[in-house]
Every structure is written in structure tokens, then in C-alpha cells.
Amino acid sequence: MTKITWKPGTILAPVPPALISSGTTDKPNVMTAAWTGIIASEPAMTYVSIRPSRYSHEIISRTKEFVINLPTLALAAATDFCGVKSGRSVDKFKEMKLTPLPCSQIQAPQIAESPVSLECKVKDIQHYGTHDMFVAEIVAVNIDDQYLDEDGRLALEKAGLLAYAHGHYYTLGRQLGKFGFSVEKSRLKMMQKMAEIKVEVKESKKGALKKDEKVMQKAARKFSGKSKFERSRPHTPELKPKKKYGNGRGFKKKSRD
Numbered sequence: 523m524t525k526i527t528w529k530p531g532t533i534l535a536p537v538p539p540a541l542i543s544s545g546t547t548d549k550p551n552v553m554t555a556a557w558t559g560i561i562a563s564e565p566a567m568t569y570v571s572i573r574p575s576r577y578s579h580e581i582i583s584r585t586k587e588f589v590i591n592l593p594t595l596a597l598a599a600a601t602d603f604c605g606v607k608s609g610r611s612v613d614k615f616k617e618m619k620l621t622p623l624p625c626s627q628i629q630a631p632q633i634a635e636s637p638v639s640l641e642c643k644v645k646d647i648q649h650y651g652t653h654d655m656f657v658a659e660i661v662a663v664n665i666d667d668q669y670l671d672e673d674g675r676l677a678l679e680k681a682g683l684l685a686y687a688h689g690h691y692y693t694l695g696r697q698l699g700k701f702g703f704s705v706e707k708s709r710l711k712m713m714q715k716m717a718e719i720k721v722e723v724k725e726s727k728k729g730a731l732k733k734d735e736k737v738m739q740k741a742a743r744k745f746s747g748k749s750k751f752e753r754s755r756p757h758t759p760e761l762k763p764k765k766k767y768g769n770g771r772g773f774k775k776k777s778r779d
């Protein structure tokens with residue numbers, strides 16, 4: 523594998539192509555911003571970096587308020603449109619049939635069609651070359667209740683959220699696992715541990731096993747269903763002897779051309 527080094531750039535991906543609404547419900551504006559993110563959890567702090575030339579920059583500098591609306595597949599065309607047209611020359615809410623809804627804590631409008639809208643109050647403005655970074659506190663979060671399941675859990679996976687990576691829009695793909703899944707005792711991990719524990723099981727006196735070892739033993743019986751003799755041998759795929767590649771006289775690298 524070879525990596526080549528490019529000059530400094532902004533290829534951090536994926537990022538949310540967020541819809542930043544500002545102004546008022548009577549005179550709303552919205553722009554797309556990919557340079558946004560979370561700064562802290564408590565208090566909930568965020569930022570959006572906006573070029574001074576944007577109409578939104580003018581509005582947010584004056585009102586010190588904005589809303590971060592998460593974009594979805596249904597909002598994909600609007601997300602792009604709001605990123606190429608300026609509110610100085612076009613009413614983007616009207617053109618894209620977006621509905622400005624009042625917020626709970628600020629005058630800036632949220633977008634009704636977005637599943638999650640974060641109400642933000644600007645606390646600081648930092649100037650970084652091309653962009654000004656509006657650091658803001660998230661003072662309220664508005665959730666479309668159709669994404670709440672019976673337990674009140676926010677089922678954002680149903681929203682078809684958009685991601686932006688290197689000039690292209692995507693919808694989120696497969697869900698791979700929940701937070702912390704890598705340290706959970708998955709089936710495979712359990713089987714790997716079983717192989718180690720078996721040695722101890724043989725050497726331990728009955729009743730001297732720790733509680734978790736007993737759990738492992740129980741799981742071992744459940745998973746294998748084989749005879750006691752077979753179970754006492756390692757049988758996970760990882761513990762099989764590794765396949766030998768090549769002719770044993772060194773590994774020949776596959777040619778690239």
C-alpha cells in the first residue's frame with residue numbers, strides 16, 4: 523500500500539450538508555453548510571463556518587441566531603439548491619416548498635420538513651481566513667415525532683439522512699452496530715474465549731470456577747453441541763492452523779501493472 527501526500531485540504535468525510543436557517547418566520551433564509559459540527563456535549567455547543575460573502579453571514583451576524591436542520595433524502599434537491607442560490611436573489615423557502623416553523627427559544631425559523639432542528643444562539647465568532655466560525659449553544663432540539671418509536675426512542679435510521687463526501691451527496695447506508703458493539707460479547711468473541719477457558723476448566727476443581735467462567739462453559743455447550751472430547755479442543759476458525767501461501771520461499775507481491 524502506498525499513500526501519497528497532498529497539499530492541505532478539507533477532505534474530511536462524510537460530513538452533514540446541514541440546512542442552516544436564519545432570519546424570521548416572515549422573512550426566512552436558508553443556506554447549506556457542510557462545515558458544521560459539535561464542539562461540546564455539556565453545554566451542548568456547535569459551530570457553523572460561513573464565508574462573509576454569504577447572505578446568511580449577514581443575517582446571523584446581526585441576529586446571533588440560527589437553526590441547524592438535518593437534511594434527508596426527501597430534502598436532497600433542496601439541500602443542493604440552498605447551497606448554490608443566495609437568499610439575496612431568491613426566496614429559497616418558497617422555491618423549494620420548505621415550511622418555516624417558529625422555534626421555541628429563538629426568532630429564527632426551523633424547517634418543518636427536517637426531522638431534527640437544533641436551535642442555536644451564537645456565543646462567539648472566530649475569524650479563520652476564508653470563513654468565520656459561529657460558535658453557538660444549542661438551546662433546544664426539535665424532533666419530528668414521526669421518528670419517535672413507542673418507547674420514545676429517536677429512530678433516526680428511518681429518516682434517510684444525507685451525508686456529503688468530497689463533492690457528492692449520499693444517504694446513510696447499512697447500520698453496522700450500536701455504540702460499544704465492538705466490546706460486546708458477541709457470539710464469535712464468546713467462542714474465542716471458550717477456547718482459552720477450557721484449559722482452566724480442566725485444571726480447576728469443581729465449584730472453584732468463577733461466575734463468568736461458568737457462564738462461558740454454559741455458552742460453550744450451547745454453541746457447539748458436540749461431544750465433551752470435541753469441545754475440549756479449540757474449534758474456532760481463528761484457531762485453525764493458518765493456511766500457507768506461496769511456495770514457502772517468500773511471498774511474491776502481486777504486480778500492479
Ligand SMILES: Cc1cc2nc3c(=O)[nH]c(=O)nc-3n(C[C@H](O)[C@H](O)[C@H](O)COP(=O)(O)O)c2cc1C
Nearest residue numbers: 553554555556557572573576577578605607608609
Ligand atoms: C454541500 C454544500 C456545502 C456548503 N457548505 C458551506 C459552508 O460550510 N460554509 C459556507 O460558507 N458555504 C457553504 N456552502 C455554500 C453556500 O451554501 C452557498 O454559497 C449559498 O448560496 C449561501 O446562501 P446565502 O447567500 O443565502 O446565505 C455550501 C454549499 C454546498 C452545496
